[in-house]
Amino acid sequence: MKILAALFPILLATTARANCPLDLGHGTGWVIYSSHYLVAFRPEPMRIEVGQPFSLLLNVCTKSNSPAELVAVDAQMPDHRHGMNYRPSIVAGTDGRYRAEGLVFHMPGRWELSIDVRAGEETERLSHDIILK
Amino acid sequence: MSCATCHQAGRDWSDGRARGMGAVQLDRRTPSLWNVGYAHWFGWDGAGDSLWAQSIRPILDPQEMAGGAELVGRLLRGDKELACGYERAFGAKPGTDDQQLLVDAAKALAAFQATLVSPRTPFDEFRDALVAGDRVAASRYPLAEQRGLKVFSGSANCESCHYGPRFTNGEFGDVGIAFFVRPGEVDSGRFGGLVRLLDSPFNLLGSYNDDASGASAQRTRHVRPQHSNFGEFRVPGLRQVARSGAYMHDGSLATLDAVVRHYSEVNPDRLHSDGTPLVRPLGLSPQQGADLVAFLRSLSVEPPPRSPLSPLCR
Numbered sequence: 001m002k003i004l005a006a007l008f009p010i011l012l013a014t015t016a017r018a019n020c021p022l023d024l025g026h027g028t029g030w031v032i033y034s035s036h037y038l039v040a041f042r043p044e045p046m047r048i049e050v051g052q053p054f055s056l057l058l059n060v061c062t063k064s065n066s067p068a069e070l071v072a073v074d075a076q077m078p079d080h081r082h083g084m085n086y087r088p089s090i091v092a093g094t095d096g097r098y099r100a101e102g103l104v105f106h107m108p109g110r111w112e113l114s115i116d117v118r119a120g121e122e123t124e125r126l127s128h129d130i131i132l133k
Numbered sequence: 134m135s136c137a138t139c140h141q142a143g144r145d146w147s148d149g150r151a152r153g154m155g156a157v158q159l160d161r162r163t164p165s166l167w168n169v170g171y172a173h174w175f176g177w178d179g180a181g182d183s184l185w186a187q188s189i190r191p192i193l194d195p196q197e198m199a200g201g202a203e204l205v206g207r208l209l210r211g212d213k214e215l216a217c218g219y220e221r222a223f224g225a226k227p228g229t230d231d232q233q234l235l236v237d238a239a240k241a242l243a244a245f246q247a248t249l250v251s252p253r254t255p256f257d258e259f260r261d262a263l264v265a266g267d268r269v270a271a272s273r274y275p276l277a278e279q280r281g282l283k284v285f286s287g288s289a290n291c292e293s294c295h296y297g298p299r300f301t302n303g304e305f306g307d308v309g310i311a312f313f314v315r316p317g318e319v320d321s322g323r324f325g326g327l328v329r330l331l332d333s334p335f336n337l338l339g340s341y342n343d344d345a346s347g348a349s350a351q352r353t354r355h356v357r358p359q360h361s362n363f364g365e366f367r368v369p370g371l372r373q374v375a376r377s378g379a380y381m382h383d384g385s386l387a388t389l390d391a392v393v394r395h396y397s398e399v400n401p402d403r404l405h406s407d408g409t410p411l412v413r414p415l416g417l418s419p420q421q422g423a424d425l426v427a428f429l430r431s432l433s434v435e436p437p438p439r440s441p442l443s444p445l446c447r
Contacts, residue, residue, distance in 0.1 A: 051302045053351050080293075080411055085304055087357040102355030106304045107293045 020061035024097070029057075032128045037062055037117050039126055050108050050132050053086075056100040060117045071116040071123060073100040075130075078112055108132045134198050136191070136242065139163045142439065145377045146249060151384030155197035160314040162384035165377040168370055170247030173303050173352055177366045177382040178326025182353045183342075184243035186335040189235060205238050206231030218445030236341045251372040255431045256282075274431070280421075281428025289396070289415050289425065300371035300432065305362065308412050309399040310381050312364045320383070323365035327358045375433035389429050393422045 022031050022040035029042030041058040048054050060068045070090055076083045088100045105111050113128045139153055140146045146166035153159040161177050169175070169184060181187030191197040192205065209219050209227040219227050219234075222241055227234055255274060262270035285291045296302040305323040312319040330336055330353070337350035344350070366382040380386040386395055397417040404412055417425065 050296055051304070053355075082361070083357075085357060085359070086352065086355040089355065102351055104352070104355075106302050108296060109293065 020059060020065070020096070022059060022061065024057050024059060030128060032115070032126050033063075034124055034126055036064070036119065036122070037068060037124060037126060039115055039117060041115070048105060048130065048132060051104065051106050053102060053104050056088075056103065058098045058100060058115070059096065060098065062119050066119050068117055068119040070098040070100075071118050073103070073113070073115055075103065075105065075111045075113045077107060077109055079110055080107070105130075105132055136188075139191075140166050145373050145436070147377045149378075151379040151387070153197075155191070155194070156199045157196050159196060160320055161382050162379060164369065165373060166246050166249050167251040167373045167377075168299050169249060170243075171299055174305075174367060176326065178322050178324075178329070179305060179367055180326040180329040180333070182330060182337045183349070184246055185236070185239040186333065186337070188239040188242040188246070189335050192235070192239075202231040202235040206234045209234050209238060214445050221446065233341075236335065239335075252434050252436050254372070254434050256428075259431075275427070277424050277427040278431045279428075281424035281426070281431075284417070284421050284425045285428055288421075289417070290411065291396075293411055294368045295371055300374075301368045303368065305365035305367055306412070307361070307364045307366075307404055308381075309395070309401075309403040310366075310383060310385060311403065314383070319364075321363050322382070323362040323367075324358075327356065327362060330356075371429060371432050373433045373436075375430040389426050390422070393417065393425050393429075397422060 020038075022038060023029075024040055024042050028046070029040055031038060031040045033039070038061040039058060040061070041056050044055045044057055056073060058070055058073070060070050062068045070092075073088045073090065074083060084104055085106055086102050086104045088102045091099045091101065093099060109132065111130045111132065113130055115126045115128070117124055117126065134155070139148045139155070140163065141148055148154070148163045151162060153161060153163040164177065172184070173182070175181035175184060175187030176190065181190060192200045193202075206227070206229075209215050216227055219237065219241075223237055255278070259271055259274035259278075262268075262274075285295075292300075294302055294304070294306055307322075312321075314320050333339070335341055337344070337353045342350060347354075375389060378388060380389070380392045381395075386392050396412070397415045399412060399414050401413060
């Protein structure tokens with residue numbers, strides 16, 4: 001089904017480092033950030049459907065331009081107190097991007113996507129709400 | 134005994150019984166096969182991840198058909214018409230590998246079952262009229278059914294699970310039906326189904342999957358066993374639902390009115406403490422309950438007669 005809000009245009013492209021591009025192609029996707037990290041991601045296929053498997057293409061960057069990696073991706077429905085029935089797997093691409101495969105949002109409503117990232121010893125969770133109708 | 138012993142065409146591909154009867158009385162209801170080709174998990178516990186794998190399970194189950202690969206192999210080699218049909222479908226005469234013949238027979242059974250698509254219903258006419266902006270046509274859908282649809286999609290929140298064109302998200306839930314099948318024995322539902330799925334040589338991760346890309350096995354590869362799977366059962370589709378009672382995985386509710394009453398009065402103590410709060414006593418008024426049943430009935434129609442099957446070989 002339709003994502004309630006259309007995929008946001010990339011908001012923070014101007015902060016991206018040249019070696020950590022936040023544009024994942026197609027000119028659309030999300031960028032979320034904390035005081036240390038910037039994470040750009042977009043779904044494949046572009047439109048997330050209730051009950052249909054999808055992947056996320058991600059790029060993990062730090063504001064200090066130090067190396068960072070993706071540790072885990074998961075999602076929950078806080079209003080229903082349950083997560084996904086599937087555990088995504090993460091594949092690191094040769095281009096520095098990551099691909100999280102095997103996500104399924106099996107109900108309409110608000111899903112909280114959690115993305116665990118790490119640079120050195122420091123791990124942090126960034127989250128983003130996606131609403132499916 | 135054949136598949137059609139329980140999945141009878143004249144009974145909407147079920148058997149009209151509260152619980153199935155194989156070699157022995159079973160603990161679960163025989164599910165209808167309408168729209169089964171669109172599912173991604175099969176059986177009440179999702180122990181099958183493909184329609185063909187699911188078609189093997191009752192053949193081998195000693196409580197159901199109590200057959201075996203050898204029996205299927207003998208049948209395919211020994212029955213002239215089946216042997217001819219096998220050769221037409223698979224391009225070679227039935228060989229001596231009984232397990233392969235069992236898988237091939239199951240894939241042929243699956244191909245047939247995938248043709249069992251439910252007919253258009255009064256609800257579909259209403260939906261199409263709304264999309265087309267045809268208020269006259271939309272007004273032909275009775276008001277009770279329209280009110281029931283509002284309850285279904287609104288306050289009752291049925292569509293969180295009974296979602297989409299088949300009215301199921303294809304996944305699993307605990308809806309407050311008792312786990313015990315007899316004193317001291319429980320049906321663990323999805324919990325046990327996942328154990329059987331991952332242990333099966335016929336799952337989509339195995340060598341019998343024809344899909345070399347691996348795409349069809351994505352759900353199986355990523356499925357996450359969870360404690361909350363205990364006592365969960367597959368969310369059934371609702372098309373033709375008024376024609377295929379009894380209801381629930383164990384056939385414990387005889388009518389749609391009883392099903393609606395169950396959700397209206399469900400005891401929260403029967404639900405997982407760590408489970409979803411989606412299922413809660415709805416506290417429907419008698420009018421709301423009757424409207425919801427009217428809506429559910431509008432998802433069913435008398436199916437058109439099926440053309441007789443052509444002989445496999447002339």
